[in-house]
Amino acid sequence: MGFTLNSDTPYGSATIDVSKGPMVIELPPGAYIGLVNDHNQGWVQDMGIPGPDAGKGGKHLIVGPDYKDVIPEGYLVGHTPSYKNLLAVRALPVGGDQAKALDALKAIKIYPLAEAANPKPLKVVDTTEMVLDSTSLKWEDNIQFWQKLNEIVQQEPVVEKYLPMYGLLQSLGIEKGKEFKPDERMTAILEKAARDGRDQLLVSAFDSDRPDRLAWPDRKWEWVGLVPGSAQFETPAGVDLEARDRWFAQAIVTSPAMFRRTAGAGSLYWLAARDGTGAYLDGGNTYKLSIPQPVPGKLFWSVTVYDAQTRSEVQTDQDKAALRSLFELKDVKGTEPVDLYFGPQAPKDAENRWVKTVPGRGWFAYIRIYGPDGPAFDGSWKPADFEEVK
Structure with a gap:
């Protein structure tokens, strides 16, 4: 994961x-x-x-x-x-x-x-067939969050621009060069703070009401990155903390190239957590998503489905979480929209354009375009919303 x-x-x-x-x-x-x-x-x-x-x-x-x-x-x-x-x-x-x-x-x-004169490169380890969990799920909502944070404070040099945050951490018992030993009372406070903080991150990610999140005014699709071209979520007025929370609740690493909204950017991401009516996507329902053709990208595109709780690809016996133009959809041609399906049961005659979801679990999707062109940004191309199929 x-x-x-x-x-x-x-x-x-x-x-x-x-x-x-x-x-x-x-x-x-x-x-x-x-x-x-x-x-x-x-x-x-x-x-x-x-x-x-x-x-x-x-x-x-x-x-x-x-x-x-x-x-x-x-x-x-x-x-x-x-x-x-x-x-x-x-x-x-x-x-x-x-x-x-x-x-x-x-x-x-x-x-x-x-x-460099006689390099011995690091050994490559192929993890293709390994079961891995690279997420923070085990510790993001409990005392381990603060323990991990303390480890980083102890290991790394002090960064000047973060001095105010180091000061706040000192008041919680996390200080460089000192042991972190919260008592029972402080441990309970920090456990609650970790849970509340994680929950607020998820609100920023999936239940924000800020208008600039919407990619198009008549769609539920949202920009994943809300500060175009800024790796540190900086604006002329300061750091956009909600945009930063939103990103890191869903993803890891950051780069200005990931958030550019110009033709020729390396890649482009949009998020959908709701269907066209505004209801959250439900793993027990079946949905259709219509993608106009051609998709405005020089390289390829995909739609990937993620479990809302783990923020990782859905895991089912289908062992598939994406529909990709290079693979499952490589035969899609022409100018007619392609209909994709998402739900617990395969739709008739569309099994190769379907991703299985899990009843009782919420999910969200990303559209990715690699090498996006102008129509992806100027509104002349846009996908449909997810539509529940009864």
Whole structure:
């Protein structure tokens, strides 16, 4: 499980530790979309198509807060305020070739700058068949949330722009260089705070009433990112905290490329948690979704279904959570809309355009367009709302 991960493209990830010196991430030329985020999920650098190498390949250098030496030439440099960082990268399956995309991920090299003359890249571990849970579900609503936060405070340098937040944490007993030992009373307070905070994040994600969330005034589809082009959710008036809450309740990592609303952006996401009547999507109902053709994207598009509680792909015996233009929908052609179906039972004569849902569980969907074109932004193209089929 992972918050709104998808099966459109193979993923690769690594923990990049720069506490002992800069690390090199070497991308060959190819259809990659990647980024590095620091330990606070702050943006450090884009890579691949949306990054400075623009898909032509390059050596990216991640430089930590303590590095004082000269930075050598020939690198695309990202500066991070933390020691631990997350690399997340996708290899796009151009033409539907998943095997080639997996090989492309394995071709990425990661090694310390100090070993650049004779690098020994990190070993690649294929997790394709492994059962993994990369979410915070186990600890996001209990005392473990504060314990995890304390671990990060202890491990990482103090970041100046977060000084007011460190001050608040000190009042709760979380302070760099000191042991975190809440008593029974404080533990109960912190447990409740974690639950209430998580619940408010979900309200921001799925029950916001701010008008700028709507992608089109006559649709229920919403923008996932509410601050276009800003990786840190910054506006001229300050940080948009609700937009930040909304994103991180649903997803992980951030990048300005993920929130651009211009033709040529790497990818574009829309969210639907409700049908056309405004009712939340219910796993016990059957819905039809009509997608006009052609979809305005240079690469490919998909619709992915997520469980509202886990914010991860729905899990059923169908073992499928997405309908993708490169795979299930590769034969869709022409200008007529394609109808897709979602519900507990397969509709007659449309099994190949159906995702199974679970009665008793809510769900939401993302539409993703890779390489979106102008009509995706100017309103001349838009999908229908989910329509319940009786």
